Amino acid sequence: MSRVLVVGLGAVSPAGWGVPAFRDAVGRGNALPTTALPRPGWTKPLAIRPVPECQPPPAWSRHPRLRRCSAVTSQAVGAAHEALQQAAPVARTRLGVIVCLQGGSVHYTSRFFDEVLKEPAVASPILFPETVLAAPASHVATVLPNVLRVETLLGDPGTFLQGLAFAAEWLLDDQVDCALVIGSEEANWLLADGLWVMDHRSVMAGGAGALCLTREFEAPAGQTSGLRSPTATIELARITDAFTYSRRLDRAHAARQMRAAMPAGAGFLLCDGLQDCPRTDAPEAAAWHDWTGPRLSPKRVLGEGLMAASAWQCVAACDALATGSFPGALVSVVGCNQQAIGACFTTGRPQ
Amino acid sequence: MLFPQPHRPSTPARVVITGAGIVTALGCGWAPNAAGLRAGRTAVRRVTLFDVSRQRARTAGEVELPRGLPASKLAARQAARISRANRMLLLAADEAWRQAGWEPSEYLPLVLGTTAGGMSLGEDFFRQARSAPRRYRGQAVRTLHYQSHLQARVLAEAFGCQGPLTVVADACATGATALGTAWELLRWGRAERVLAGGYDEIVQLVFAGFDSLQALSPTVCRPFDSGRDGLTLGEGASVMALETLGHARRRHAEILGEIVGYGTSIDLHHLTQPHPRGDAALQAMERACASAGLLPANVDYLNAHGTGTALNDSAEAAAINRWGGNHAATLPVSSTKGSFGHTLGGAGAIEAVVCLMALREQWLPPEPTLQDPDPACTFPVVREPTDARLEVALSNSFGFGGVNASLILRRWR
Numbered sequence: 050m051s052r053v054l055v056v057g058l059g060a061v062s063p064a065g066w067g068v069p070a071f072r073d074a075v076g077r078g079n080a081l082p083t084t085a086l087p088r089p090g091w092t093k094p095l096a097i098r099p100v101p102e103c104q105p106p107p108a109w110s111r112h113p114r115l116r117r118c119s120a121v122t123s124q125a126v127g128a129a130h131e132a133l134q135q136a137a138p139v140a141r142t143r144l145g146v147i148v149c150l151q152g153g154s155v156h157y158t159s160r161f162f163d164e165v166l167k168e169p170a171v172a173s174p175i176l177f178p179e180t181v182l183a184a185p186a187s188h189v190a191t192v193l194p195n196v197l198r199v200e201t202l203l204g205d206p207g208t209f210l211q212g213l214a215f216a217a218e219w220l221l222d223d224q225v226d227c228a229l230v231i232g233s234e235e236a237n238w239l240l241a242d243g244l245w246v247m248d249h250r251s252v253m254a255g256g257a258g259a260l261c262l263t264r265e266f267e268a269p270a271g272q273t274s275g276l277r278s279p280t281a282t283i284e285l286a287r288i289t290d291a292f293t294y295s296r297r298l299d300r301a302h303a304a305r306q307m308r309a310a311m312p313a314g315a316g317f318l319l320c321d322g323l324q325d326c327p328r329t330d331a332p333e334a335a336a337w338h339d340w341t342g343p344r345l346s347p348k349r350v351l352g353e354g355l356m357a358a359s360a361w362q363c364v365a366a367c368d369a370l371a372t373g374s375f376p377g378a379l380v381s382v383v384g385c386n387q388q389a390i391g392a393c394f395t396t397g398r399p400q
Numbered sequence: 401m402l403f404p405q406p407h408r409p410s411t412p413a414r415v416v417i418t419g420a421g422i423v424t425a426l427g428c429g430w431a432p433n434a435a436g437l438r439a440g441r442t443a444v445r446r447v448t449l450f451d452v453s454r455q456r457a458r459t460a461g462e463v464e465l466p467r468g469l470p471a472s473k474l475a476a477r478q479a480a481r482i483s484r485a486n487r488m489l490l491l492a493a494d495e496a497w498r499q500a501g502w503e504p505s506e507y508l509p510l511v512l513g514t515t516a517g518g519m520s521l522g523e524d525f526f527r528q529a530r531s532a533p534r535r536y537r538g539q540a541v542r543t544l545h546y547q548s549h550l551q552a553r554v555l556a557e558a559f560g561c562q563g564p565l566t567v568v569a570d571a572c573a574t575g576a577t578a579l580g581t582a583w584e585l586l587r588w589g590r591a592e593r594v595l596a597g598g599y600d601e602i603v604q605l606v607f608a609g610f611d612s613l614q615a616l617s618p619t620v621c622r623p624f625d626s627g628r629d630g631l632t633l634g635e636g637a638s639v640m641a642l643e644t645l646g647h648a649r650r651r652h653a654e655i656l657g658e659i660v661g662y663g664t665s666i667d668l669h670h671l672t673q674p675h676p677r678g679d680a681a682l683q684a685m686e687r688a689c690a691s692a693g694l695l696p697a698n699v700d701y702l703n704a705h706g707t708g709t710a711l712n713d714s715a716e717a718a719a720i721n722r723w724g725g726n727h728a729a730t731l732p733v734s735s736t737k738g739s740f741g742h743t744l745g746g747a748g749a750i751e752a753v754v755c756l757m758a759l760r761e762q763w764l765p766p767e768p769t770l771q772d773p774d775p776a777c778t779f780p781v782v783r784e785p786t787d788a789r790l791e792v793a794l795s796n797s798f799g800f801g802g803v804n805a806s807l808i809l810r811r812w813r
Contacts, residue, residue, distance in 0.1 A: 053403075090533025114671070150569075151547070158605070162526055165608040170454045177609035178672045182515065182569040183801030190802070191668045199666045199803055200577070203517070203567040204549040211566060214402035215581075218588055221408070242529060243543040246536060288403040291564035295557055296475070310401065387549045387565060390402075 053217045055283040055394065056227075057261030059131030060364045061124040062351050063098035063254050066107075067131060068368060075347050075365055080325075083252055083352075088238050095245060097236040098254040098352040100124060114191045117175060119154035120235035120255060122185040124357070128259035129189050129229050136227065136261040145198040145225035147212040148186035149232045151205060151355040154179055156237040185233060197225055205384030206232075206322070206359035207291060210392050213260065213363070214288040220264045232360030233257035244353060247385070250326040254352030258360025260367065283370050286377070287312060287393040294387060303389035304336035304381075311379050311391045317342055318378040320366040322358065324348035333383035345369065355385075363392060370396045402564065405590060412587035414660075416812065418653045419502070419641030421495030421597075422753045423488045424740040425461030425634055429495055434757045436739065438785045440768035443740050444621070444632050450604040457616035460602050461634030461741025463488060470494035472558035473504075481541050483518030485601035485637075486551045488746075492597060492637040493555055500641035501653065502593070504560030509591045510552050511566045511582040513574030513598035514745035517548030520603050555595070563591075569745075571799030572705075573664075574598055575638065576748025576807050580662035582642050583807075592647040597639030598749035606744070607633055613672065615709055621742075623706030623735035623767060624713050624781050626774045631707040634741020638749035657756045660792075661694065661808030663687025672800050673711050678719025680804045681705075681796065685723045688806035694792065697727045699808070701758055701788070702779075703751045703765065703795040706735020707742055716796065717776045724779065734782035738769035748797035752807050755793035759811040764788045 060067065063081050064074035074081060085094035100120070109115070109130055115123060125148055158180040164172040178184060183201050190196040198219065202208050209232040216228035234240070236255035244251050262285060289310035292303035321337060323330045323346045347361045348354070354361060359382045366378035377395040384390070422429065425443035426436035436443065444459050452458045465487055469479050472490070482490075489512070502508075525542040528535060544550050552565040570577045575598025582596035600606075610616050610633060617630035648655055665687065667680030674681065689695060705716055721728050736754050743750050754765055764786045773781050791811050798804045 088533065089530060159526060161609065162523065162605045163530070165605060166527070166530075168454070169604075169608040169611070170456070172608050172612045174612040174614075177612050178800060180605075180609065181571055181671075181800045183571040183574075183799060183803060184671060187666075187668070187671055187801030187803075190666050196666055196668070198664060199570075199801075200581075201569040201801075203514075203547075203569050204565070205547075208549075208567075211402065211564065217403045218405075218584070218590075222584075222588065239526065239529065243525070243539075246540050246543055285403065287401055289401050291402065293553065293556065293562060293565055295553065295562065298562065386544060386547070387553065 051221060052265045053220055053262055053285045054265055055260055055285060055367050056263050057132035057136035058364045058367055059128035059259035060361060061100055061127045062256040062361060063100060065101055066103045066127055072368055075345060075350050078350060080350055086238050086241060088242060095238060095241040096252055097241050098252055099236045100255045109192055112192050114188050117179060118188050119157050119179050121154050121233045122188045124257035125185050125189050125231045125233040126192055128257040129193060129231055132229060132259040132261040142226035143197045144193060144195050145216060145219050145228040146186055146190050146196055147200045147202060147216055147230045148189060149202045149209045149212045149356045150182060152234050152240045153182045155240045156235055159239045205387035206356055207382045207384035207388040207390040209356055209359040210288050210382055210390045211291060213285060213392065216262050217285055220262060226263060228262045229259055231257060231259040232356035234355045234357045248326050248329045251329060252352040254354040256354050256357040258357055258364045260363055282397055283367050284395050284397060286395045289391040291388040291390045300383060301332040301335060304332040304383045307389040307391045308336040312393050314377040316376050318366065318369050318375040319344045320362045320378060321346050321381045322348055322362060322383060324353055333381060337381060366394050370394055407589060409589040414645040414658060415583050415586045415642055416645050416648050416658045417640050417656045417756060418643055418648055419496035419500030420656060420753045420756055421492035422638045422750055423463055423492045424636040424750060425463055426740050428466060428491050434761060437765045438763060440766050440785050442738060442768055449602055455611045457611055457618050459632055461632060462602060463635050473560045474558045481545055482554055483521050483545055485518050485599055486554055488637040489551060489555060489599040490558055493595065493639040496639045496641045497559055502641060506562050508561040508563045509585060509594045510556055511578045511594055511596040512552050513568045513578030514548045515569060515571055515574060515600055516603055516606055518546040518551055519605060520601055522546035523603060523605060570803035571801050572744050572747055573797040573799035573803045573805045574745045574748065575750065576797035576805035577664060577803060579640060579749055579752055579807060580664060580805055583659050583662050586642060586644050593643035595639060596642055597637060598746045599637030600635055600743055600745035602633055602635040617708060620769050621708040621738050622769045622771060623708040623738055624774050624777050625770050626772045628708045628710060628713060631709055632741045634743040636743040636746045636750055638746055638753045655812045657759055657812045658810045659807060660810045661688040661692025663691060664805045667802035667804055674715040674798060676715055678715040680802060681716055681719035681798060682723050684804040684806040688808050692808045696724045699792050699794045700790040701764060701793040702731055702733045703755050703793060704733050704735045705796040705798045706737055708737060714776055721778045728779045731779050732764050732782050733779045734765050734767045736765050738767050748805060751795045755795050755809045759790050759793055759809060762787060762790060
C-alpha cells in the first residue's frame, strides 16, 4: 500500500499569519496576551485571542469570491494557500479539499439572525449565504486550482483527525492526487460566551490550520521528485479509532483508550491539547500522566481554537518533525463533546 | 484504527439497504409517505413554528411529530433535552433500525448530513443571550445540543452503539453525500454496516434566509414548471441501514435495495447559483454512472433535485438533457419537493428513500403541482401517480456552495 505523506503545512493563529509566526509563539511557550471582547448586556468583557489583521493583504484576498467572506473562510484560505505553496509541484494535480468546523461562521450567523429578529422582511441577502456551513469549503475550492472533490465535516476538534483519515482514503482510492484538510474557527462573542458557559477559564481563539497530503510521489524514470517541501518525508502513520463519548464511555475512559491505541515510539514528541484549564484538561492530563518525553501544547499559548486548535496540534507536530529532531510525533485530541482520537506522524526516507 | 486500514479489500464490497426510515410533512414512516406520494398529495401549509407574518412567503412542509419518542436506550433526561431535528432523526432511525433487525454494536459508524443541526436551540440561546444576558439557565444544554454531532451521539446512545460519528455539511446535497460517504466506507472495507441519513428542521433563521434571497415561492412550489416562482421549505429526516451484501446474507436479512453508484462534483460558478449549463450536475451524474458501471440508458427513473427555482431547474434540465442524450426523451423525471417541501439536509436521503419506494413498489412519484412543463425539459415530467417497471433509479441533490451529488439505487429481487 502506498504511503500517505504530509507535503505542506499552513497556520493562521493569534500569533499571526503563517507557520513561522505560529512556530515562534509555540516555541516560546508563553501564553499570548488576550483581547477584551464586549459581550452584549455585560460590563465585563470576554477575554479572547483573535487573529491579527494580515498586513499587507495577500493577493488572494482580492478574489471576488472573498470580498464579503467570513473570518472562518479567509483564515481557511490563508492556511490552505500556505500549505499548497509548500506542496506546489503535486498541488497542480487533482486536488481534494476537506474543511472541518465546529462553530463555523458564527459572526455572520448571529448578525443575520439579529436582523431577522428586528425585521425579517429586510434581513440581508448578502449575509445569509455566508452563514451556510458549506460556504468556507466552497470559497477555498474557488480560489485553488483543479479542485475535484470538496467536503465539509462538522464535529468537535477530533473531527480534524477524522478529516485526515478521509483524505488519506481519497488518496488511496485514487480519487485525488493531493488533499488539503483544513480546520478553521473564528473568535466571536457568541462562541466565546458558549465556551465560557462550559469552562470559565477557557480562552477562545480564532485561526486555522491546514495539512496537505499526497500519496508517496512516484516520479517517472529519469525525473527527479518534484517534492521540495521540507516536510516531504513526513508520513501520516496512524489515525486511531474515534472513541466516541457516551454514558458508557466518558471523556476520561475515552482518553485512556485513545492513549492505549497510540504507538509507543522512543524519542517521539507529544503534541497535546492541554490549555491550563484544569477541569477541561483533566481527562487528557490523566491519560498522558506518565509521558516523560518532549511535549508541545499549542493551546496553552494560543487558546481554545476548537477545530483550528486540533489542526494547530498537527501542524506543530509535523513542523517539529521537519527539523529532524524527532523520529515521530503523536497528536492527542480529547475533544470537548464528541470523541478522543489520536494521530501519529513519522519521519523517514522516501521508499 | 481509522487509518491505515489493516485489510483493504481488493474489490469493493456491494452495499445493500436493509432498513429505511422516513419522516416528512406527508407523515412519519414509509407507509404514509408512500401512500401520500402515490395519491399525489401535497403537505404544505402555513408555518406555525414561528411568526411568518412579515415574510414574503408563508408556507412550508411542517412535520406533525408524535407526542412521544420511540422506545430506546435514552434516559428520560436525555430525551427531554433534544431538539425537534433530533426527534425527527430518531423517528426515522428507529424505523430503519427495526426494519433491519439490527442489534446494539460496539462498532457501528454513523454518517449523518445536516445543514443546520439543532439550530432551533441555537436560536433560543441567542434570544436569551441578547434579551437576558445575565440569565444562564438552560444555556449549557442549548450550547451542547444545537451541535449536530451531539444529535449523532444521541442517536448512537438511543440504539446502544459505539463507533465513529461523522457529520457532513454539504448544504442541500448533504443527505446524499452522507449516504455516499457511508457507501464509500462500506466499499473500502472500513465497516460491515453503517447507519446513515440526513435531517433538518425548519427554523426561523433559515426560512428568513431563503426568503431574503427571494428563493421561496409566495404561491406554490412547481418544479420544472414554466411559471415556477421558487421553492417551499420542508423539514424531515431519513435514515438507511446500510450493510455489505456479505454481511446481510450471513444474517439472512431482507434486502430492500442496493446502492450501486455515487458521484459527487463541485460547482464553483457562484456561491448560491448553479452554472447555467449544469456542468457540475452533469459531472455528478456521469461519475455516479461510472462508479455503478451503468449508462444513462440503464436508468429508469430520475428523482431530480428540482427545487422550483428558476435557476436550479433550468440548469438541472440542461444537465439531464446532456447526460441522457436520446434517452432523456423517454426518461421519467420528477421532483418530490412539491409534495413535502425542500427538506435541505434531509432532502438527499429522503429522496433516496423515495427512489427505494418506487423501486420496491414499482411506481413513479408524481409532481402534483406541475401545470405547464418548462419547454427546456426534453424529458417527460411525471405528473400523475403511475405504475411502472423500474430497475434503476438516480437521485440528484445539489447544494449552496456547489457540492453536487448523485446516487444510483437498484431494485433488489
